[in-house]
Amino acid sequence: MNIKEIAKLAGVSVATVSRVINNNPNVSSASKEKVLSVMAENNYTPNLFARGLNTKSINTVGILCPDIGDVNHARTVSSLEHSLRDRGYDVLLCCTGRQSKSTHEYLHLLSDKRVDAIFMVGCAGEEDPELSEYQKSGKRVPLIIVNGYLDLPGVYCVLCDERTAMCDMVKELFERGCRNMAFIEDSDTYSAYQKRQGFLDGIKLCGLAPNPKLHIRIDPFVQSELFCTKSIFSQLFEAGERIDAILAADDILAVGALQAMVQAGRSFPIIGFNNSEHAVCCTPALTSMDNRIDVQCNIAVETMLDILQGKDAIDKLVVSAKLEERETYRRE
Structure with a gap:
């Protein structure tokens, strides 16, 4: 179904359906109830990406992860997802493997979907033969690297020293x-x-x-x-x-x-x-x-919010590591 069909069944205008989907307050309670009722009866789910064309934001970000089976990568993705969800954002996870070609393909895919930002879990570094791809993506959508660094315009990095x-x-x-x-x-x-x-x-x-x-x-x-x-x-x-x-x-x-x-x-x-x-x-x-990957992830999300709100954002933020002492080595 599309919103035209929803509007016809609810007996309201297409504009009213659009307002309900986008949580616009300029719609009466009665009309809102009609639209929501028809949507529920027909199991209608709004297309987030189509919605984003009008709202300029789909409250969705992409995360590129080399290997979700890696315990450290999984922890980073989990920390990012929790921090983003607390701020009202949904996540699209793309597992790239170790191939730069896959990473670049996913960068294009997410940029075309008009996600609000793209987070990368680590990076290959300056030896990546196609650094220009990251710069191109950074011009279209905020690109934020967690625990990695690329010195490129439009790319923001949070890392540990x-x-x-x-x-x-x-x-x-x-x-x-x-x-x-x-x-x-x-x-x-x-x-x-x-x-x-x-x-x-x-x-x-x-x-x-x-x-x-x-x-x-x-x-x-x-x-x-x-x-x-x-x-x-x-x-x-x-x-x-x-x-x-x-x-x-x-x-x-x-x-x-x-x-x-x-x-x-x-x-x-x-x-x-x-x-x-x-x-x-x-x-x-x-x-x-x-x-301190959890700290890095929180900083990365705050960086994204600053960018989306038009504030100045620092393109490289570095945190210090901390030794967690256990039995294999203790300081006296």
């Missing part, structure tokens, strides 16, 4: 006597790059030489992150490799290393990152760097 957090953690461990620190990672996102560089910054500032054997990268699309990490460190321990601390770019990687350490009968600091549920679902409980 993960590079400094990782660097400071390396320096702190060095001060406590650690000289053979391992680092493990599993992606090529902007966030992963910042953590990697933070580790290398810290090693350099401490006057240590990078050890290729202790800088480990796995491919989560080929290998199980937890079991692969456990296997790698078990082999290193069996080979007699000297390790006195492990820093991981993600908690699940740290848990795999933790299992190998416990199995080998060793004990030294292990630090995860993201402060996810994985950190508290292991024994001993994992110390993890909290990138």
Whole structure:
């Protein structure tokens, strides 16, 4: 059905039906009751996108997420959805995978649907070969990246200073006597790059030489992150490799290393990152760097509201990380 048919059945004008659908107060209670009654009897649901052509807003935003199966991505989407829903916005979720082509296709799709804004969960970073696509989308609809950064006009970014957090953690461990620190990672996102560089910054500032054997990268699309990490460190321990601390770019990687350490009968600091549920679902409980994703999401939504209200919005907002101390490392 369309609003013309609804209007005919209710015995009112098309304009009146439109006012009822858009919650316009300039309609009598009697007419409103007639329209709502006919809509209910015929299970009529207004087309949000068609409605947006008249109202300039459909109170709907898009969220681009690489992998909803990733616990960190899922947490970000959930936090965004809750914050947006509290402010009266509905969400369209698009899972892009790791392909930039899919991301660009969804950007076009959401822009064509005239959503009020698009949120991206992380990003590939400056190495993305088609950065111009993000800039084009930013000109059509507010584009806000959570826990990622692209220096482009029309693109707004909220992120955590993960590079400094990782660097400071390396320096702190060095001060406590650690000289053979391992680092493990599993992606090529902007966030992963910042953590990697933070580790290398810290090693350099401490006057240590990078050890290729202790800088480990796995491919989560080929290998199980937890079991692969456990296997790698078990082999290193069996080979007699000297390790006195492990820093991981993600908690699940740290848990795999933790299992190998416990199995080998060793004990030294292990630090995860993201402060996810994985950190508290292991024994001993994992110390993890909290990138405060809930805070990032709230700031991102407030940024969107500022943009939509015509206010000045800052294009890059950075929050500090916080170490969540548990059994694998405690400050004295």
